[in-house]
Amino acid sequence: MADLQSRISALCEQAQIDNSGEFLLVTVDDAHWHEFARKLKEQLHFDYLTALVGVDWKDSLGVVYYLTNSDTHEIIHIKVATTNRDCPMLHSVSDIWAVANFQEREVFDFYGIIFINHPDMRRFFLRNDWVGHPLRKDYDDNPELNPVRLEDEVNEDDSCRWEEDPETGKVTKVDTKVFEDDEYVINVGPQHPSTHGVMRYRVSLDGEIVKKVDVVSGYIHRGIEKMCESLMYPQTLLYTERMDYMAAHINRHCLCMCIEKALGIEVPRRAELIRLMMDELMRISSHLLSYGCLTMDQGATTAFFYGFRERELIYDIFDRTCGARMSMSYATIGGVVADVHPDFIKDVRNACDVIEKNLKEYHQLFTGNVIARNRMIGVGLLSREQALDYAITGPSGRASGVNCDVRKTNPYSLYEEFDFEEVTRTEGDSMARYLVRMDEIVQSIKILRQACEKLEAIEGNEFCAKVPKMIKLPAGHWYQQVEASRGAFGVYLESDGDPKPFQKPYRMHFQSPCFNLIGIVDLTCRDNMIADLITITASIDFVIPDIDR
Amino acid sequence: MEVKAPKIKSMRHEDFKDNEYIDQLVAELNAGGVNVVVGKLDQLLNWSRSNSLWPFCFGTSCCAIEFMCLGAARYDMARFGAEVARNSPRQADYIMCQGTITYRMAPVLKRLYEQMAEPKYVIACGACTISGGPFKNSYCVVKGIDEIIPVDVYLPGCPPRPEAMFYALMQLQRKIKVTKFFGGANRKEKPMRYVPEEK
Numbered sequence: 001m002a003d004l005q006s007r008i009s010a011l012c013e014q015a016q017i018d019n020s021g022e023f024l025l026v027t028v029d030d031a032h033w034h035e036f037a038r039k040l041k042e043q044l045h046f047d048y049l050t051a052l053v054g055v056d057w058k059d060s061l062g063v064v065y066y067l068t069n070s071d072t073h074e075i076i077h078i079k080v081a082t083t084n085r086d087c088p089m090l091h092s093v094s095d096i097w098a099v100a101n102f103q104e105r106e107v108f109d110f111y112g113i114i115f116i117n118h119p120d121m122r123r124f125f126l127r128n129d130w131v132g133h134p135l136r137k138d139y140d141d142n143p144e145l146n147p148v149r150l151e152d153e154v155n156e157d158d159s160c161r162w163e164e165d166p167e168t169g170k171v172t173k174v175d176t177k178v179f180e181d182d183e184y185v186i187n188v189g190p191q192h193p194s195t196h197g198v199m200r201y202r203v204s205l206d207g208e209i210v211k212k213v214d215v216v217s218g219y220i221h222r223g224i225e226k227m228c229e230s231l232m233y234p235q236t237l238l239y240t241e242r243m244d245y246m247a248a249h250i251n252r253h254c255l256c257m258c259i260e261k262a263l264g265i266e267v268p269r270r271a272e273l274i275r276l277m278m279d280e281l282m283r284i285s286s287h288l289l290s291y292g293c294l295t296m297d298q299g300a301t302t303a304f305f306y307g308f309r310e311r312e313l314i315y316d317i318f319d320r321t322c323g324a325r326m327s328m329s330y331a332t333i334g335g336v337v338a339d340v341h342p343d344f345i346k347d348v349r350n351a352c353d354v355i356e357k358n359l360k361e362y363h364q365l366f367t368g369n370v371i372a373r374n375r376m377i378g379v380g381l382l383s384r385e386q387a388l389d390y391a392i393t394g395p396s397g398r399a400s401g402v403n404c405d406v407r408k409t410n411p412y413s414l415y416e417e418f419d420f421e422e423v424t425r426t427e428g429d430s431m432a433r434y435l436v437r438m439d440e441i442v443q444s445i446k447i448l449r450q451a452c453e454k455l456e457a458i459e460g461n462e463f464c465a466k467v468p469k470m471i472k473l474p475a476g477h478w479y480q481q482v483e484a485s486r487g488a489f490g491v492y493l494e495s496d497g498d499p500k501p502f503q504k505p506y507r508m509h510f511q512s513p514c515f516n517l518i519g520i521v522d523l524t525c526r527d528n529m530i531a532d533l534i535t536i537t538a539s540i541d542f543v544i545p546d547i548d549r
Numbered sequence: 550m551e552v553k554a555p556k557i558k559s560m561r562h563e564d565f566k567d568n569e570y571i572d573q574l575v576a577e578l579n580a581g582g583v584n585v586v587v588g589k590l591d592q593l594l595n596w597s598r599s600n601s602l603w604p605f606c607f608g609t610s611c612c613a614i615e616f617m618c619l620g621a622a623r624y625d626m627a628r629f630g631a632e633v634a635r636n637s638p639r640q641a642d643y644i645m646c647q648g649t650i651t652y653r654m655a656p657v658l659k660r661l662y663e664q665m666a667e668p669k670y671v672i673a674c675g676a677c678t679i680s681g682g683p684f685k686n687s688y689c690v691v692k693g694i695d696e697i698i699p700v701d702v703y704l705p706g707c708p709p710r711p712e713a714m715f716y717a718l719m720q721l722q723r724k725i726k727v728t729k730f731f732g733g734a735n736r737k738e739k740p741m742r743y744v745p746e747e748k
Contacts, residue, residue, distance in 0.1 A: 126689065127653050134688050141688055148691055152656050190657055191607065193636040198609045198654060219654045220609050223687040230686065238683060245611040289614070308621035315618075325618075326611055326708050545610045545648075 004074065007044060012036040022261075022478065023066075024076040033080045034091040037065075041096055045069050046076065047388050049097035051479065051511040053492045054107035056137045057081065061088045061111055064492070066479060066511075070388055070402065073409040077479070082113070089162070089171060092118035099391035102215075102519050110135035110225075116164045116171055120178070125218035125548060128156050134226055155202075178214050179204055186530075190219040194297050194534040197544030201521065201533070208529050213522040221548040228508040233259055233471045234333060236508060240491075241327045243512060244546035246286035247484040249278040251510075252331045257412065258480035258491040259333050262473045268462040269414075270455070271335030276413050277348065277451045278318075278330060279482075280444040284355060285314045286485035287395075287437040287444075290541045294434060295366055297538040298375055303366050310358055313351040320347065333471065335464030345452050352445045359441060367435070376431035380524040380536035383428055390523070391516045394487025395440060396540050398424045399432035406483040413482075417454075420447050430539035437541075472503045486541060487513025510549055514542035550585045552578045555726035557719050565720065574727045587731040594730055598642075598668075599722040600630040605641035607661065609648030612675040612708040616647050624711040629718055638662070643670035643701075643721065645714070649677035652689045655697050662698045670725070672717050673700045676707045683707065 004024060005017050014032050018025040028036055040046045046067040053064045062081025068074070082088045092115035094101040104115045105124040112133035114121060123130065131145045161174045179185050179202070189200035198219035204212040224243065228236040240255045241248035253275050260267060267275075292307030315325045320341040322328035330336055341347075366372050382392065387400035397404045405422040407415040423439040425432040475497030481490045490511035495503070517540050524540070525533045552575055554562050562568065583591075608616055619626045626632045635641040638661045650658055662671070673694050676682030681692040694700060701724060704717040 125653075139688075146652070146688070148652055148655050148696060150656050150659050150697065152660065153653070190654065191661060193606050197613070198657075219651065219657070220649060221651055221653065221689060222649055222684045223689050224684075227684065227687055242611060242683065245614060289617075292617075305622050308618060309623070312618070312621075312623050325710060326615060 004044075004076070008040075008076070011039045011043065021476070025079065026076060027079045030080055030082055030090050033078075034093065034096075037078075037093045037096050040067060045071060047097075049093075049099050049103075049391050050075065050481070050488070051490050051492060051509070052100055052103040052107065053507070053509040053511070054111045054113060054135065055494065055507050056111060056135065058137055059083065061085060061113055061136075063090060063107060063113070064477075065093070066490070066492075070404075075410070075479075088113045089116055090114075091116050091164075094118055097391065098386075098389040099516050099519055102515065106515075109133065112136065114162050116162050119161055120159045120176070121161060122156070122159050123218075125221035127153055127218075129153075134223060178202075179212070183211070188533070190216075195537065195544075196293060196542065199518075199542075199544050199547070203525075203530065203533065205530060208531075210525045210528055210530055210533060213525050213533070215518055215521055217518065218548055220545050222545070224549045225508055225510065228505055230504060232502055232504060233473070236505065237332065238327075238329060240510070241329065242545065243510060243549055244484060244486065244489070244514065244543045245326060246289055246543055247282055247486065247489065247546075248327060249275070249282040249331060250482055250484045251489055252329075253279055253413070254480055254482040254484070254489055255491050255493075256331050256333050257482070258478050258493050259471070259473070261480060262476070262478050262493065262495065263333075263467075263471065265334050265465050265467060267335055267465055270458045270461070271463045271465070272414055273451055273455050273458070274336050274340055274463065275331050276415070277448060277455070278328075279413075280447050280451070281314050281317060281348070281351075283485045284441050284444050285311050287441050288314075288355075290437055290538075291362065291366075291434075294535075294538045294541070295372075297534050298372060300366060300369070300372070303362070306358070306362060306365065310351075310355050313347075313354060317344065317347045317351060320344070332464065334467035335462075337464075339461050339463045345455060348448055348452055352448050355441065356445055359438065362438070367438070373431070375532070375535050376429065376434060376539065377427075378429050378431075379528060379532050380430045380433075380539060381428050382520060382524055384426075386520070386523060387428070390519045392487070392520060393516070394484070394513050395423075395436040396433050396517060396520075397487065398422065399436045400428035401426040404488065406481050406488050410481060412480075418447050418450055430535055433539040433541070470501055470503070472499075472501075473497070473505075477507075481511075484513055486517065486543065486546070489513055512546040512549060514544075514546040517542045518547050550583050550588045552583055552588065552727065555723040557723060560719065565723070567720075571723055571727060574724075578727065578729055583729075590731050591729055595726045595728060599725040601633075601642075602629070602631045602670075602718070602721065602725075603633045603635050603640065603642045604631055605638055605644045605661070605665070606634045606636050607644050607646055607658075609646075609650065609654065610677070612647030612677075615708045615711055615714065616645065616674075619711045619714050624715070626718075629715070629722075631718060638664040639666060641665060642668070643672060644698075645672040645674050645717075646678045646694055647674045647708075649682070649684055650691045650694050650697070652691065655691050658694065659697050668725075668728070668730075670701045670721055671698055672702045672704055672721060674704045674706075674714065674717065675709060676705060679703050679705060 016027045048068040051066040060081040065078045109123045183204045189195045190198040200216040202214040240251035288307045292304040295303035322330040384401045393404040473495035477494040492509040494507040496506040684690040
């Protein structure tokens with residue numbers, strides 16, 4: 001860490017470095033930030049922008065960037081802030097890390113921070129006629145300002161860019177167009193069976209060839225991050241399950257770990273093991289759903305039923321232990337809510353056996369099918385460099401050859417004890433993404449079998465640590481990452497150390513994997529047929545509420 | 550002729566909750582008197598309608614996954630004649646609105662509802678569609694879809710189990726079975742909780 005610290009200070013003299021936290025914290029002013037960011041990427045190989053979190057510190061508005069070195073998996077974070085609240089401006093880094101493009105638009109939407117030199121400074125989640133920026137601490141939530149508008153939204157083709165003159169430093173607004181007047185634009189969604197939710201694409205076509213995809217998001221933006229700021233810590237847990245509902249246990253596990261880290265609670269081994277098993281079950285369930293949807297989008301309706309048949313086995317396990325099929329609310333701060341069902345281990349073993357046996361059937365049915373092969377092999381290519389640039393994690397990233405499994409790179413929970421492989425492929429096409437998922441099911445089964453043995457070996461039935469009734473965190477901020485079923489899911493938690501009994505988080509940000517995935521839709525669909533848009537997005541496999549939060 | 554309370558196979562009248570509503574509809578029909586020919590025609594029509602309810606695929610979040618389970622092999626919605634999930638509102642009989650409706654989605658839902666052909670029905674599926682559910686305090690979530698469109702059946706749960714979805718489906722079938730179409734419909738424009746202001 002000391003070595004890294006000296007190398008960073010050599011890059012930028014003005015940077016203030018603080019190494020007291022879990023990750024190295026660098027504070028720079030906006031004037032030096034862009035140059036510093038470029039050097040960080042080129043010289044220190046911080047090529048992966050893990051998270052970009054906008055924060056309102058009352059006296060200043062700013063952004064916290066979490067950067068990862070994709071070789072050594074070191075993480076640092078950088079704070080950049082501006083004190084101008086009326087017209088806050090920061091320099092964009094979307095030319096350095098492509099993933100910042102949408103993330104900066106999100107910050108603009110939430111905080112009104114304008115990013116200089118960003119190519120497309122539009123709102124991302126909220127309607128264009130929305131008044132105010134909701135995550136600011138001084139946001140006026142008067143319902144009269146923003147009523148339920150029932151008139152249709154006007155398609156905005158106008159965008160803008162704030163350009164800085166390199167010599168004088170003067171910033172001017174330049175109007176740009178999303179689509180030119182002579183382009184043929186068709187609309188897909190928000191109500192479309194194959195967008196897997198309420199996602200909307202505006203697709204510019206040349207004949208049947210896709211020229212550009214403009215992603216219009218926010219149809220299921222529920223303002224979770226703002227609501228978390230008015231709830232106590234245990235109450236915020238429920239929202240994690242409703243973002244990516246196909247990774248409900250995993251997301252909740254992540255937030256629990258983040259709060260436990262801040263509190264310094266040690267979770268009993270048995271509880272951690274149960275959580276881990278639930279995570280893996282959830283992952284299998286998610287990949288099976290992804291299989292079902294991918295096959296159905298290509299017209300193989302029968303295969304959809306196969307995927308759902310096995311998911312019911314997993315749902316039964318959840319149902320018996322947690323009392324619900326979906327949105328289980330099982331993990332809690334310090335452990336799990338209740339002990340597992342007496343038949344839990346037996347059920348898990350049975351499910352593992354059945355799924356393992358039936359996976360062969362899936363491959364027979366679908367993987368070798370000539371239609372599936374023609375529609376997926378070589379379609380929707382994503383190279384390793386692009387995957388890193390767009391911070392693609394999870395099965396989609398691993399299909400492009402990026403070693404991004406958080407369970408291996410930054411092991412959490414008990415994953416270090418387990419023997420499993422990180423599935424990677426190098427093709428980077430739709431087929432590779434699909435096959436990575438299928439192989440990950442096998443690995444999850446392997447983990448579950450080992451976990452069953454470990455759980456049997458543990459004596460006693462301690463499932464939750466002693467946790468104070470009123471949870472109060474010291475002032476500070478924490479970041480926790482886990483491997484959710486679609487990629488690295490991160491929680492940024494900031495506390496102001498409020499001494500009042502009902503402490504609420506100052507800022508809670510969820511860095512969802514699907515948000516990054518949506519960034520590559522344009523990239524992978526370009527110059528493909530319009531019909532392949534559906535296969536490609538199905539193979540990327542995102543959950544829309546996870547994007548919109 | 551006398552109109553009787555609607556029958557659902559293998560379920561008794563007392564097994565259902567909120568029977569007052571159905572009983573009232575039956576009483577209204579009987580009070581006006583029902584012509585035998587027209588009444589029989591109505592019964593035939595209602596029988597066929599209630600057993601081929603085509604849902605409109607309208608899933609915005611978690612509930613949609615449970616709806617997919619409903620269509621899959623274990624729960625098998627086809628037993629109710631409701632498995633033909635349509636992707637176009639023009640071909641569907643009812644919307645089962647699954648998931649939160651946000652301010653941005655509200656005009657879309659309203660428009661899709663208006664595009665459906667009469668007779669059309671709405672099931673508000675899940676806590677979010679009934680009142681906003683866990684997202685009630687959000688700055689951009691509609692506090693119940695009955696602010697936008699009229700609702701026939703409210704189905705609580707977060708998300709509701711597939712069995713609960715069947716119950717909602719059966720309640721809708723019962724409602725359809727006591728509807729009069731010939732000789733003056735008793736099915737008036739449904740009241741709305743919220744009327745948007747004219748611009």
